[in-house]
Amino acid sequence: MVSTGHERTCEQCGLVVESEQIDHGPEWRSFEDRDDQRRTGAPLTPARHDRGLSTKIGTDRSDANGNPLSDRKRRQLRRLRREHGRALRSTTSEQNLALAMMEIRRLTAALGLGNDLRNQAARLFRRAQSEELLKGRSVEAIAAGAVYGACRCHGRPETLADVNQLTQIDRSRVKNGYQVLNRELGLPAPPREPDTFLPAICSELGLDASVERRARQLIDTAPTARVPHGANPAGIAGGALLVAISEMCGVAEIPQTEMSDVVGVSANTLRARRDEFRSIESA
DNA sequence: ACGATTATTGCGTTCTT
């Protein structure tokens, strides 16, 4: 089951340790001012390089009491602002972190992922950085790998291609980014199950829900012995769909080439998987 | 579209150094 947004995760590794719903919203507090019901300030977020806590020096021309500032004082504040900004991003690693957080926020937003996924991806990156996994690799690759890794840890359907499409870098870099995280950090990413690919494929091809249901049934009941060890789970889903389509009357056939495009495996592989399902059925 | 054959790729194992 894909959980969407109420997990408690280990700050260090992003491992989901608990899945109960927690209200992070503000408590009721204010008696008179109905518009201000917060009990605290902005929440901490791992998805910004400064965790959302950085102090900003404002540009008002008056002090806290509304008295106008002298020229001398204003010049001093300008200097402070500049130095403060430099101090915040002074080191390379902090610059990298700021870059990565922007990238992670961009990617997760484009994928329509929630804050929990985004924050977990951010934590993964921070951990990668503290373990010096960035050496010799690009920030972009690790950031993308972290986003993909967060998806995988939650059993989400996003593919490597989905993430990669949003980046400028080579597919192999993104893949490597993910693999490094997975290997070095021991991500609790479960293997992909074939049926997790069904919804995306079916909606892309405009297939009826009944076809999807039948395909799921085929996958669930099929003894795994027949399918080769290590077979691409997406291909298994595609093969099951081909069988489901062919045996249901009134459903338009889908050309294998089209199915191949959508699933991301060759028509060859599709046929292999389909035939395995057929041989299981007739056995 | 299918089946068969060949090429490629990725990966865990085994052999070296």
Added chain:
DNA sequence: AAGAAAACAATAATCGT
């Protein structure tokens, strides 16, 4: 123990039907 290499399995490419 790190790295090279031979070996294997899945998939893609290609051809003929």
